[in-house]
Amino acid sequence: MTMTQTDTPRYRDRTTLNHRIPTIFFALLLLGNIACADANTGLNGNQETPGGSFNLGSTASASDIAAWDLDMDPSGSGAPIGSGSVSEGKQTYDLKCASCHGVDGGGTSLGDQLVGREPLEGFPFGQVRGQYRRTVGNYWPYATTLFDYIIRAMPMNAPGSLTVDEVYAASAYILYMNDIIDENAVMDTESLPKVVMPARDRFVMDNRTGGPEIR
């Protein structure tokens, strides 16, 4: 092939460009793929091989999961089997709770007030924040929530250390101190969900559908 001096550069330019277009295109594709691959590792990779992607942690065993799977809903569904009386609850409470919540449940600088039924009418603390103490007796709508909270969060300095029976008992004693159950009552899987809390009708079910409406 014979080329003139003027043809050569043009020819070369075109050749170079023709080679470069696919190269650049391929490089861009590759970059895109790498980005996608990263996203996949972050999202799907973790889900498919739990704990495996980053070689961190270990797979939770059935007993690990059981230790955390404690949630009890208002109907009592999920309640662990056990029971505790008011008098047993007094022993647990005096030993493990009173130092922060006060012997009579009146609260200290270390822990909230748990006992108090006033005001019995009007529910003014719904509007006036800070003026009244919200307690188990005047604010909590379900006794099951009390159990659920105590078993996972209390005592504050050793959460998870109570036995199921101790939690039923401590719940019983706190309900008794709030004049909600009588002193011979025993709280268990059956009786705890049946306790009607004084503040039960102060709340409505939140059945909004996710829209902007507020009630």
Ligand code: HEC
């Ligand atoms: C070391 C202090 C301490 C001990 C001991 C302790 N608590 Fe608490 N408790 C707290 C604190 C602080 C809070 C508030 C936590 C918060 O609001 O996040 C609290 C909150 C609570 C609440 C919720 C009060 C509310 O109306 O929001 C309950 C119920 C409760 N504790 C029960 C118990 C029981 C039962 C025990 C004993 C088994 C116990 N606590 C032992 C410090 C303590």
